[in-house]
Amino acid sequence: MLGATPQPSKRPVRLIAPYHPLAWQVAPWRDQSPVVLLTGSAGGGKSRIAAEKLHGYCLRYPGATALLLRKARVSITNSTAELLKRAVIGPDPRVKHMPSKSRFEYANGSLLIYAGLDGDDQRERLRSIGAEGGVDIAWMEEATEFEESDFNAVSGRMRGRAASWRQILLSCNPDAPTHWIYRRLIAGAEARVYYSRASDNPYNPADYLIRLESLTGVDAERLAKGLWVQATGLIFDVWRDGPDDGNVTEAADYQEGAGSVYWAVDDGYSGARDAATHLWTVESHPRAILLVQERADGRLCVFAESYAAKTLSDQHLADVLALPYPAPDAAACDSSAAELRGRLHAEGIFTMGKPGNVEESIKTLRAMLAPDANGYRRILVHPRCTDLRAEMASYRRDASGKIVKAFDHGIDALRYLAWAKRFE
Numbered sequence: 001m002l003g004a005t006p007q008p009s010k011r012p013v014r015l016i017a018p019y020h021p022l023a024w025q026v027a028p029w030r031d032q033s034p035v036v037l038l039t040g041s042a043g044g045g046k047s048r049i050a051a052e053k054l055h056g057y058c059l060r061y062p063g064a065t066a067l068l069l070r071k072a073r074v075s076i077t078n079s080t081a082e083l084l085k086r087a088v089i090g091p092d093p094r095v096k097h098m099p100s101k102s103r104f105e106y107a108n109g110s111l112l113i114y115a116g117l118d119g120d121d122q123r124e125r126l127r128s129i130g131a132e133g134g135v136d137i138a139w140m141e142e143a144t145e146f147e148e149s150d151f152n153a154v155s156g157r158m159r160g161r162a163a164s165w166r167q168i169l170l171s172c173n174p175d176a177p178t179h180w181i182y183r184r185l186i187a188g189a190e191a192r193v194y195y196s197r198a199s200d201n202p203y204n205p206a207d208y209l210i211r212l213e214s215l216t217g218v219d220a221e222r223l224a225k226g227l228w229v230q231a232t233g234l235i236f237d238v239w240r241d242g243p244d245d246g247n248v249t250e251a252a253d254y255q256e257g258a259g260s261v262y263w264a265v266d267d268g269y270s271g272a273r274d275a276a277t278h279l280w281t282v283e284s285h286p287r288a289i290l291l292v293q294e295r296a297d298g299r300l301c302v303f304a305e306s307y308a309a310k311t312l313s314d315q316h317l318a319d320v321l322a323l324p325y326p327a328p329d330a331a332a333c334d335s336s337a338a339e340l341r342g343r344l345h346a347e348g349i350f351t352m353g354k355p356g357n358v359e360e361s362i363k364t365l366r367a368m369l370a371p372d373a374n375g376y377r378r379i380l381v382h383p384r385c386t387d388l389r390a391e392m393a394s395y396r397r398d399a400s401g402k403i404v405k406a407f408d409h410g411i412d413a414l415r416y417l418a419w420a421k422r423f424e
Helices: 022-031 047-062 072-088 120-127 148-155 181-185 206-213 219-226 313-321 338-346 356-369 386-392 410-421
Strands: 035-038 065-070 094-100 103-104 111-116 137-143 167-171 191-196 258-267 287-295 300-308 330-332 350-352 380-381
Touching: 022 047, 022 191, 035 047, 035 181, 047 065, 047 072, 047 103, 047 111, 047 137, 047 167, 065 148, 065 219, 072 094, 072 103, 072 111, 094 148, 120 148, 120 181, 137 148, 181 386, 191 410, 258 410, 287 313, 287 386, 287 410, 300 313, 300 386, 300 410, 313 338, 330 410, 338 350, 350 410, 356 380, 356 410, 380 386, 386 410
Parallel strands: 035 167, 035 191, 065 111, 065 137, 137 167, 258 330, 300 380, 330 350
Antiparallel strands: 094 103, 103 111, 258 287, 287 300
């Protein structure tokens, strides 16, 4: 009727390949951080959320360039490209798969390109991908297969302008804590990290979960439990940097009036940080000062750290005392570091000596790091303590059983304090 208010169409909306995220996938879907790491046990749904996010980005932002990478290109062709085509994109008429060009073309001008990085020719192709060489969003699948130089090369391409944010997604099962992903992205805090478990994914068949539970050794730790653990020789194998029931937690932050503050100190002077990881090189011997609060329940909470090289002890102590925390009640340090102890005494800080036996103090520290029968861990560490976290995950013995003297500065300091507090 002329002049009548138009009625909304009652024609049903046709859904194409609808996506119903798992509970844990909602947060990484919304996350716009520059680097996002998806890790945890096998079968948690890491690949699905990454694939959906690439596709969603291309639909949302016209003219976007998305990049899907595997170390070996054949792995994409036979698996991930099929996941995109069948489960994620589906029969969407707005998207055309162009296998000869190794890409999906979107009606709004976006491109989802897949490639490998195994060889100089494939790395060279990476430099030419994207409008004016720029990429908006990239996914490095099975990221532990990549070298750190591959990640750096991808980072150098992230200058697309389709949206106000760009992102590199990495998905992988855990590897050794000496891997560059753990040291740089997890311990070095360069990425937002999301952990998942196979039990989080209700689409896994029951026999798959049973198969995971039957794994033993390091495979069980990495694939079933989703932990970044050393295959052999790791000394603090009880240390857990994630998931949520481990030693690393925001709850370890300093709380005013919640307990006395102590310093744990290991003396040193030489060294430098690696330009890529921002962590100390293997040859370095910096001075490490850990700031620890002893809570009423006996927990030792490492809430801050200060590592310094080529800095005199008086300047380093002054820098730490200037931090917005109370001066320590006492400091645990190496009794043979006479000059450092003298500087501490001059500041009015009582010192506690180191243990007489390294192996016994390692046992003490392991016991405090490990959960008891109730899951209670006596030592907690704040996420900001990236150097200590990296050390904890890589402190090990060599094939002969001898302790490898590298990445042990904060650990030695914490051993001294753990020994001093072992009976309290």
